[in-house]
Amino acid sequence: MDEERPKFQGWMAVEGSRIDSLGEGNAPEEELKRAAEVMDGSGLLFMPGLVNTHGHAAMSLLRGLADDLALQDWLQNHMWPMEAKFTGDDVYWGSALAAAEMIKSGTTTFVDMYDHMHRVAEVTQSSGLRASLTRGVIGLCPEEVQKAKLADAIQFARDWHGASDGRISVMISPHAPYTCPPDFIVKFVEAAHELDLPMHTHMSETIAEVEQNVRDYGYRPVEHLDRLGMFTRPTLVAHAVHLTDEEISLLAERGVAVSHNPVSNLKLASGVARVPDLMKAGVTVSLGTDSAASNNNLDLFQEISMAALLHKGVSGDPTVIPATEALRMGTVYGARSIGLDGVTGQLKAGLKADFIALSIDKPHFAPRTDYVSHLAYAARGSDVAHVWVDGKQLLRNGKLLTLDEDKILAEAERCFERLRG
Amino acid sequence: MDEERPKFQGWMAVEGSRIDSLGEGNAPEEELKRAAEVMDGSGLLFMPGLVNTHGHAAMSLLRGLADDLALQDWLQNHMWPMEAKFTGDDVYWGSALAAAEMIKSGTTTFVDMYDHMHRVAEVTQSSGLRASLTRGVIGLCPEEVQKAKLADAIQFARDWHGASDGRISVMISPHAPYTCPPDFIVKFVEAAHELDLPMHTHMSETIAEVEQNVRDYGYRPVEHLDRLGMFTRPTLVAHAVHLTDEEISLLAERGVAVSHNPVSNLKLASGVARVPDLMKAGVTVSLGTDSAASNNNLDLFQEISMAALLHKGVSGDPTVIPATEALRMGTVYGARSIGLDGVTGQLKAGLKADFIALSIDKPHFAPRTDYVSHLAYAARGSDVAHVWVDGKQLLRNGKLLTLDEDKILAEAERCFERLRG
Numbered sequence A, B: 001m002d003e004e005r006p007k008f009q010g011w012m013a014v015e016g017s018r019i020d021s022l023g024e025g026n027a028p029e030e031e032l033k034r035a036a037e038v039m040d041g042s043g044l045l046f047m048p049g050l051v052n053t054h055g056h057a058a059m060s061l062l063r064g065l066a067d068d069l070a071l072q073d074w075l076q077n078h079m080w081p082m083e084a085k086f087t088g089d090d091v092y093w094g095s096a097l098a099a100a101e102m103i104k105s106g107t108t109t110f111v112d113m114y115d116h117m118h119r120v121a122e123v124t125q126s127s128g129l130r131a132s133l134t135r136g137v138i139g140l141c142p143e144e145v146q147k148a149k150l151a152d153a154i155q156f157a158r159d160w161h162g163a164s165d166g167r168i169s170v171m172i173s174p175h176a177p178y179t180c181p182p183d184f185i186v187k188f189v190e191a192a193h194e195l196d197l198p199m200h201t202h203m204s205e206t207i208a209e210v211e212q213n214v215r216d217y218g219y220r221p222v223e224h225l226d227r228l229g230m231f232t233r234p235t236l237v238a239h240a241v242h243l244t245d246e247e248i249s250l251l252a253e254r255g256v257a258v259s260h261n262p263v264s265n266l267k268l269a270s271g272v273a274r275v276p277d278l279m280k281a282g283v284t285v286s287l288g289t290d291s292a293a294s295n296n297n298l299d300l301f302q303e304i305s306m307a308a309l310l311h312k313g314v315s316g317d318p319t320v321i322p323a324t325e326a327l328r329m330g331t332v333y334g335a336r337s338i339g340l341d342g343v344t345g346q347l348k349a350g351l352k353a354d355f356i357a358l359s360i361d362k363p364h365f366a367p368r369t370d371y372v373s374h375l376a377y378a379a380r381g382s383d384v385a386h387v388w389v390d391g392k393q394l395l396r397n398g399k400l401l402t403l404d405e406d407k408i409l410a411e412a413e414r415c416f417e418r419l420r421g
Helices: A029-034 A057-062 A071-083 A088-104 A117-127 A143-160 A182-195 A207-217 A221-227 A245-254 A262-267 A275-280 A300-315 A323-329 A332-337 A371-378 A405-420 B029-034 B057-062 B071-083 B088-104 B117-127 B143-160 B182-195 B207-217 B221-227 B245-254 B262-267 B275-280 B300-315 B323-329 B332-337 B371-378 B405-420
Strands: A010-015 A018-024 A044-048 A050-052 A107-114 A130-137 A168-170 A199-203 A235-239 A257-260 A285-287 A355-359 A384-389 A392-396 B010-015 B018-024 B044-048 B050-052 B107-114 B130-137 B168-170 B199-203 B235-239 B257-260 B285-287 B355-359 B384-389 B392-396
Touching: A044 A371, A050 A285, A050 A300, A050 A332, A057 A071, A057 A088, A057 A107, A057 A117, A057 A405, A088 A107, A088 A117, A088 A384, A088 A392, A088 A405, A107 A117, A107 A384, A117 A130, A117 A143, A117 A168, A130 A143, A143 A168, A143 A182, A182 A199, A199 A221, A207 A221, A221 A245, A245 A275, A257 A332, A262 A300, A262 B300, A275 A285, A275 A300, A285 A300, A285 A323, A285 A332, A300 A323, A300 A371, A300 B262, A300 B300, A323 A332, A323 A371, B044 B371, B050 B285, B050 B300, B050 B332, B057 B071, B057 B088, B057 B107, B057 B117, B057 B405, B088 B107, B088 B117, B088 B384, B088 B392, B088 B405, B107 B117, B107 B384, B117 B130, B117 B143, B117 B168, B130 B143, B143 B168, B143 B182, B182 B199, B199 B221, B207 B221, B221 B245, B245 B275, B257 B332, B262 B300, B275 B285, B275 B300, B285 B300, B285 B323, B285 B332, B300 B323, B300 B371, B323 B332, B323 B371
Parallel strands: A050 A107, A107 A130, A130 A168, A199 A235, A235 A257, A257 A285, B050 B107, B107 B130, B130 B168, B199 B235, B235 B257, B257 B285
Antiparallel strands: A010 A018, A044 A355, A355 A384, A384 A392, B010 B018, B044 B355, B355 B384, B384 B392
């Protein structure tokens, strides 16, 4: 994902939490001598860890609970009634379940927007993952409740931004223009300025939501949020399925990044985002799984291949989003869209040692024509054998090193049974 | 996939090549007593083996060779020049590579259309897979060559139809209306009648091909093939992306089955087939991977989830192709579309014992809400632990029992290196 050296056979040295150096060919003698530990990479392909830029980890507890339904039916009659019952304990185990799945499928950094966020932060801390966490606030409630939620979001940011040796960063999130009154959104913008943090929100996921925005506020969501000042902050918007040419230009001008969630958008029949147009306009587009309730897994390799495939078929142009670009969306563009450019998302000296190794001696990686193509089109998260974040190994030969998988599976089951009641 | 008993926790008895009986709850004492071998299915989910209804196995040698190109550039400048160099040896090892990948990802029956078909039959024989094989004839050549190719297709049918205890069946295939003159197609129809075999062809994959058909022959492909008598035989057409309402009605009326290849159609930017409309009209729609050169893997679970996702997003209706229907497309509808209804594709007493077991104690299968949903939306081919065909186990704990995977990987690499020259 480093444009100067997109792929090579070579060696890499890690010191503490960072990539110290890397190069082609065999490792130099002096590197081998000073190494405390040497790992043989034969039969393995190393790449930067994947960056999942939109999700709700705790909702993994609701995977498979309700499918094949219209969005509002799904949300109002299935998701929200269950989520209303979520305790901090549910959020903890749901997020732990997601963390286990993400590590096993090669994700090293994830964005999470939910409630009870200190429990998600605890999971991030103990799992060893890198994360950008944000308390997603729905503002359809009395002013007192709004105030308390905003205060909670601010307190979470003060408590956790920069925690775990910087592995945890925080964003500020009104949930969406359709779930937050305009004056309430303005308060989040003010808070983001005061805390000097980026913002994250859902935007233009469905046509109905865009139409409602025009009806209620006179503007489509992009102009609406722009007028409320949101784009004076570095902002990541999730979905952005329904956009006009003018909206795409404005997003590019304001430097707003987009988290593209192709699987979730298809499953909920929200539509197909105009990703080739966004990228042509210069917008940074990264990939998110959304929650396991609308996906229904957290395998970012599926989003990578889906992004590479879907837009070819829908646009009629087989050259859009080539393999390399799809992989960048899942790595370096992901890092860039959450302010971690130069921190993670590439194998490059000086960056954090967030990387994964896939075992490639398998039929679906043969023959050895082009591993960039194989990664984008043939790979699955289950090919990931090893994972490191911040220089620390989290997965070895497919086994989790920081999390107790059996306990997580049992606790997630227990939480779900209680929620189902 | 048995509508009378879509899912249950229970037991199954296999005798010889067939499913003898099955039921809910614990296995009866008398079944356990008369069993030569008892397998504990704890932590496993059993389902019928998957049926891949369109592909070109040998082209696995070209996986990742050329991507992100326009169809004609891809075909004429990359695929065809390489394929022209294919020897029987290449077809053998390319097909063996495909067989290894298919077994490991849960496919038990595959359709294959290619050249040097006796070599594909040998792979089928030794791998233990079930297959419907067909010599795909391109007729853009002198009459003498046409004659020889047709004779080859007929000879292959005579030699191999019903071979390997019936695991191998044969179809008759003019490659496509745009690669075979009308009078040549008629000869295939006659041969199919004489041999009493079904037919298989590519049809309406691209708009350009449909327009050319109208220009050259005065009809769109469905009416063209109907007038040439093809649909007087049981027929399976691959792709069928570009169809009018009238064509859909005619396919339904004639009982023509469609192999939907969503990943390949997206990757080559051919478009999105009207699958919900086809199914509403009563057409049997099954799933195919097409070759690994345009996919780029042979994981039918990806086609299942893609079919369930894609048509929701494109139609705007999240209720189309629900999870159960997507799984049926990958199993029982696949069997039906190649004349194997009542033979494979369901777990049902009397059917062939073609089944797979997925290991489900994994984060992406938790919680235990609904395994039908998990199979359609969360599963991957790599979840398959065990595979049986015709009552014989082909995969145990992810290890191939009938094929030498290391040798196949090495030979496939050797073939590719020679072809690349």
